[in-house]
Amino acid sequence: MANDGLSAGAAARRLGVAVTTLRTWHQRYGLGPSRHEPGHHRRYTVEDMVRLQVMQRLTAQGVAPAEAAAWARRSPGPEPDATTATDAAPASDSPAPASGASAPPSGSASGSSARASGSLAPGDSADPALRAAAAAARESILALVESGAMIADVGLGDGRAGGGQTIALGPRVDPAARGLARAAMRLDGPSMRYILESAVTHRGVISAWTNVMMPVLIGIGERYEATKRFVEVEHLLSRAITEALSIVPRPPRELAPRVLLAAADEEQHTLPLEALAAALAENGVPSRLLGARVPSRALVDAVDRTGPAVVVLWSQLPGTGNVAQLGCLMALPHPPLVIAAAGPGWPLADLPPTVTPLSGLAEAVRVVSSAIA
Template sequence: MSPIEHDKPAGLSTGAVARLLGVAPTTVRSWDQRYGLGPASHTSGRHRRWTAVDIARLERMCSLTMTGVPPAEAARIARDGAPPPLEPAAAPKRPGSARGRSGIGLQLGDARRECKGLARAALRLDAPSLDGLLTAAIADHGLVTAWQEVIMPTLQAVGRKWESSGEKYVEVEHFLSWHVSSALRRSTPPVPAGQSADVTLLACVPGENHTLPLEALTAALAQHGLPVRMFGAAMPTQALLEAVRRTGPAAVGLWAQSRTTASRPLAQHVASMQWGVRGARRHPLVLTLGPGWAGQTVPGLPRPPGLAEALAVLRTAATDDTRRPVTQ
């Protein structure tokens, strides 16, 4: 495991150490109680502070358990400085990677430190740690920054590993995606009762099942107090058109991950839909979202490249009616 920089000689709290290692705080406490891997010294009171030497032992514990060494044996090696069990020589680990039990690596480059913790927790299929790290990232950085700089880089690294390994490690991708979805829902405030004006409608185009980016946008809109209706994966065309008619949205976001699912005629048809009384007809602003629209730009329809840009466009659409009325 790559070395970690430590900020102060006084040491770090148990929670901070857990985030750095990508494990749950209860795991760190358990290793202390069961195997004697606690900090060498204590501060006044009951607070426990971990020094660089203490954390180095925990790093070795993590590294050994992720390669299949039983926890008790890994703790003895980490505590006593014993050599690890003999095993075939492995290729040197490249910087920025996170290894799992099978020795697989996720290349994360210069991503934030939190990405490496997420990757390690995902590779271990460690649900408590993953939930804690995701919740902490959103709380510490805000949803938009956490999505763009922590969650997305980790998801992309997992996706690259899946694609390059003959579809091995599918369980890691599904596991991480499910926990990301759960964290986004936890961060989404409830929609106030009776709120329906200037709603944004979000849906994946027919045949498209990648919903996580829309879930992130749903949570971001809700956090800004903007009403949103999320319809999820593979929305059938007729159902999508009916939802637009019934809600009269200020904006519609259509997500396409693949060029094979992006449909210019569908986006143009939704953008042309009108409702309201004669002389004050209205139509929605349609956003083409996702990489599937690359090379299929629809004239007059915005294609924001990321979550922050999509949020900015939709916040403007929800408060500016000057674009939507259609005079007749």
């Protein structure tokens, strides 16, 4: 960044947001440019950019903008002492100033005074997870600044793609899912991976899948059904989920996989199987994942060669849930101990009694793990 700071347009490009977003953050939350020379527009300094990126990182995780801004205004200044950190009053979500008015920059005298009084710092009621997220965002971004590597890929992507394009998730959805939905609609791959990998690492695969990934996937699916748009959002999100699930360490190669996972013939959806493979790995159970559109003959050949104890066949759509595929496995001279039908595409009433229906990821992990114990 040049020594004289960045213009609003340059700062917006660096962060990957619209200039109007910067204006909103300036007017409503006091996160504006602090460098000013008479006769020139204000410029964003390195410290200003750090604050803005903390704001981005926290809102990506579903933190309310007012609270995220309160944390951002504390960066990258000196760490508060114990009294300030514990006795500060909660941040207020005050309305935006009148049009044309701007909140004092955090580096100004009035901003320092407010910070000293505690009005800009979240109080004791702040979620410990929020405190940790803010600290992590602050430290990682400061490290980038100090190394001269102020990169834009930790931001929220191009805010101009938002424009009323939202995903309805419901009032009680996990905050991380809200952050993921925002990043997805802005086609911001780095933020999606950050949120997803954090969820997988700190919550585990089952919780991350159930509470963070699935609500957003369902929401995007519903938006597509209503508008026939946003295929690009679903594709990028799916890729980010695949990458996040791949960070789960796999069992040692010495353990021979006794579980075979496959999508039914003509079935192209595989994310649920990828989640199952990762959740099993998390529990020390190796598996083979054949992927999408596995013909019956190929499935039978794979079972014949590897002799798995468990086969899970996934069907997402009714058109791919052909019970005859399961019959091919049952007709083998030495069929698997457990043949499981997973996914909403299977006609439950028509499943043979020897086929185990699976209704969710947690149940699938429990059934599969028990079968090979």
